[in-house]
Amino acid sequence: MWFAQIATQFALSNVQNNTTKFNYIAENLDAKYTAEVRDILTLPEGDPSWTYANLKAQLIDRLSASQDQKTRRLLEHEEIGDQTPSQFLRHLRGLAGNVFPDTVLRPLWLGRLPTAAQAILATQDQKNFDRYERSQAR
Structure with missing residues (x-):
């Protein structure tokens, strides 16, 4: 940047x-x-x-962190903290690079969200998942 x-x-x-x-x-x-x-x-x-x-x-x-280092962070360490779910998703996508497709990233993301958000978002399909991210980015 x-x-x-x-x-x-x-x-x-x-x-x-x-x-x-x-x-x-x-x-x-x-x-x-x-x-x-x-x-x-x-x-x-x-x-x-x-x-x-x-x-x-x-x-x-x-x-720059190597892709191996980013992957390790993605799989082991990253938590939502004070980020919004959409900010956290963008952060995880940045770590994932081209290595992980959304079909792998989505469950990782969902599993690290607060329980209430997990319950709501788990019912959404992939199309709604993409739409959610775009609407939150505005």
Whole structure:
């Protein structure tokens, strides 16, 4: 999401030069993230790895949870907390990625909802399940 926001800033500021993008990212990184890509940031400017695209890819790769980690969180740890059921569903879908279809995700989601919500939503079919999520997103 951070890079999506940065892309918007680049577009609004009409920043198209990759060197400018690289320098902007390097300047605005938190110290803990800078440490993760120090090897790239300390390369000389002409080095083939010294590119905005590589810096972005390496930050995402090095800082993102692997699909295995997301799957483990999905199956073992996630609880609804103070989220609405639709927010929780979107969160679980984000963890599931393309690995789990809704037919697997729906029972996991339902099982982690409060009992009253489970009773209501368990009677709904898949079409209503999808409609519920869309109506809650508005």
